[in-house]
Amino acid sequence: MQIRVLFFGRLKEIVGRAEDSVDVAEGARIEDLFTRYRQLHPELAPYRPSLVASRNQEFAPWSAPLASGDEVAFLPPVSGG
Amino acid sequence: MTPPSPMTNVQDLIRLVREPIEPLALIAHVRAPGDGAVATFDGCVRNNSRGRATLYLEYEGYEAMALAKMREIAAEMHSRLAIDRVAIVHRLGKLEIGETSVFIAVSAPHRGPAFEACRLAIDTLKKTVPIWKKEFFADGAVWADGEMPPTPPATPPPPPESHS
Numbered sequence: 001m002q003i004r005v006l007f008f009g010r011l012k013e014i015v016g017r018a019e020d021s022v023d024v025a026e027g028a029r030i031e032d033l034f035t036r037y038r039q040l041h042p043e044l045a046p047y048r049p050s051l052v053a054s055r056n057q058e059f060a061p062w063s064a065p066l067a068s069g070d071e072v073a074f075l076p077p078v079s080g081g
Numbered sequence: 082m083t084p085p086s087p088m089t090n091v092q093d094l095i096r097l098v099r100e101p102i103e104p105l106a107l108i109a110h111v112r113a114p115g116d117g118a119v120a121t122f123d124g125c126v127r128n129n130s131r132g133r134a135t136l137y138l139e140y141e142g143y144e145a146m147a148l149a150k151m152r153e154i155a156a157e158m159h160s161r162l163a164i165d166r167v168a169i170v171h172r173l174g175k176l177e178i179g180e181t182s183v184f185i186a187v188s189a190p191h192r193g194p195a196f197e198a199c200r201l202a203i204d205t206l207k208k209t210v211p212i213w214k215k216e217f218f219a220d221g222a223v224w225a226d227g228e229m230p231p232t233p234p235a236t237p238p239p240p241p242e243s244h245s
Binding site: 006008009010050052053054057058059060061062063073075076077078079080081 | 124140141142143145146147149171182183203206207208209210211212213214215224225226227228229230231232233234235
């Protein structure tokens with residue numbers, strides 16, 4: 001399944017890109033997707049407890065299953081305003 | 082009996098912009114003949130952060146989701162308070178000290194709901210809208226500490242028991 005992944009703020013700086021497109025196995029969850037990036041970029045690990053995930057522009061639990069074509073983002077604590 | 086408040090007003094103006102925000106235009110936009118009050122919130126760039134002199138800020142956003150969340154805030158304001166029109170505009174990109182980063186204007190027949198809606202809007206925006214601020218100092222830059230938005234529960238509640 002093809003998933004579009006977006007990175008913002010310090011995560012974008014760690015990963016070195018704002019977006020990515022990845023192929024994941026059927027049944028994969030948002031947490032699995034994060035694990036994949038954490039393995040590529042171990043510096044991501046300490047940020048995990050402060051991140052919130054979104055799926056198709058709505059906040060989603062880390063256990064949310066993915067579907068082909070989903071847009072997933074890992075969101076650092078927000079600081080707008 | 083009053084009818085329920087509409088969840089949206091077609092005159093609401095929800096935007097992300099990269100150019101300077103013009104507060105007077107937004108105030109004029111929300112002000113209508115049936116209104117007796119316009120309350121506003123002007124969020125501006127402070128020249129210091131935790132004891133350090135700030136040079137400038139950069140804001141970035143998850144734009145599609147940020148707009149969706151800002152529209153949800155407007156809907157919540159209309160559903161809870163007797164207000165007329167809402168304008169919520171957030172600026173992205175590089176902002177200098179003193180510039181407006183977010184401007185909220187709310188019109189209403191009476192002042193109470195206008196004040197309350199304005200407060201609800203900025204307080205909610207700071208918790209739920211995916212926008213991030215990077216602070217630049219003379220000796221470096223940091224992503225500002227932020228708030229973790231509330232997320233849905235990890236597991237859905239069990240289905241109700243069937244008694245059929």
